[in-house]
Amino acid sequence: MIDLRSDTLTKPTEAMRKAMYAAEVGDAGRTDAAGRGEDPTVNRLEDLAARLMGKEAAMFVPSGNMGNLAALMTHCAAGQRVGVEKKLHVYHNEKAAFQARPGGLIPEFFETDDQSYPQFESIKTILNQKQIGLLCLESTHNYGGGNCLTRETIDSICELAKEKGVAVHLDGARIHNAALYLQTPVAELVAALDTVMFCLSKGLGAPVGSMLCGSDDFILEARKTRKFLGGTMRQAGILAAAGIVAIEQQRDRLIEDHQHARLLAERIADNRNIRLDMDSVQTNMVKLDVSPSGRDAQAFQEALESRGLKANAVSDRFIRLVTYREIGTDDILRAAEIINACCREF
Ligand SMILES: Cc1ncc(COP(=O)(O)O)c(C=O)c1O
CATH class of the missing domain: 3.40.640.10 (Type I PLP-dependent aspartate aminotransferase-like (Major domain))
Structure with missing residues (x-):
């Protein structure tokens, strides 16, 4: 997970x-x-x-x-x-x-x-x-x-x-x-x-x-x-x-989290089932608008979790993903694959 x-x-x-x-x-x-x-x-x-x-x-x-x-x-x-x-x-x-x-x-x-x-x-x-x-x-x-x-x-x-x-x-x-x-x-x-x-x-x-x-x-x-x-x-x-x-x-290390958030955003940005404003991806968070998928954020979150990715539905429309020290580049690439797979299915 x-x-x-x-x-x-x-x-x-x-x-x-x-x-x-x-x-x-x-x-x-x-x-x-x-x-x-x-x-x-x-x-x-x-x-x-x-x-x-x-x-x-x-x-x-x-x-x-x-x-x-x-x-x-x-x-x-x-x-x-x-x-x-x-x-x-x-x-x-x-x-x-x-x-x-x-x-x-x-x-x-x-x-x-x-x-x-x-x-x-x-x-x-x-x-x-x-x-x-x-x-x-x-x-x-x-x-x-x-x-x-x-x-x-x-x-x-x-x-x-x-x-x-x-x-x-x-x-x-x-x-x-x-x-x-x-x-x-x-x-x-x-x-x-x-x-x-x-x-x-x-x-x-x-x-x-x-x-x-x-x-x-x-x-x-x-x-x-x-x-x-x-x-x-x-x-x-x-x-x-x-x-x-x-x-x-640990302060300077936070830059790795920012790079990981950016990488995740870049890997999923092309999906038509989500909306993502790249300008807002500044630090260690990625906020996805999942409304184009026709699912609410809670359902989207559950679909992600059933595939091995935990994320946070912060409203009916938005899911927030946050990077931190224990999350490596491989985790990010895998997370992007899971989100893309979920989007293909909707
Ligand atoms: C912007 C912001 N302020 C305050 C807090 C509260 O911090 P704590 O969880 O240490 O009480 C949080 C926690 O997520 C936060 O995101």
Whole structure:
């Protein structure tokens, strides 16, 4: 079975496992006035992440989900409005932020085009018409199929938000994929943003964890939100050690995943039973519109699985395929054959 459901399937490397075994640990939940815990490996990971992202501070959280949730709940008080679009992970999956408890935030939707790129005019409209506490972006865009926001786009949206005194948070679960695709140093890409969350546990391959990065004052407050959410960890250096290896050794490798996604897309693009926009194949995802086949995405997914390929139906029309470290060129060629065989049959 070839499994292209998600890069969350990436397993920790040998080097990560060794680093985890050897990690020096302490009580990360016992903090000083500056919010610094007693686990030296967690502190090292937080310093490394902050430096990498060009922000003053960073906080280790158990998941991307909690990183986003902690960001939203630290930026805003209950009852405040947050600019989002409907397909953002932050809105769709971090539901707790927009329910009465614990977040109590109110979503204020801006529009995107059909590639999931935010519409500047629509953002302008909600910023002008409503009292917004925070604006959220996502890059790479999960539902959009791994496409990236350029530095120019991020900067112009941040400039607009700043004119209104509104902070901007980026769900950058896969921001290192975007930085590679755009050939822009990640700290430059995120420079204008107030806060960024990125995941260690997707293509970077760590078993657990994400980083929330921002100013010293913001992260000090975010540590309180993390505690409120039950996310304070103790000898978390065992996990942070894998995160350090992920940052130091796995970022450049993501380019292989991008090449594999491109190869897969090229091998299947000619099928008349699917629709595939090659411009949207930028990082480690391929998003297929299977509606020309006359089947819905769920049926298409089942047909693929019966032939040995797992993929993810993300809506009635779309199937998402994601590449990661354990997927080699042979797997990609075989996956393309399976998709082509399925298309011939429909
Ligand atoms: C864009 C995006 N943000 C956040 C997350 C949440 O990360 P986690 O699974 O670590 O909670 C995901 C997970 O797939 C994601 O794709």
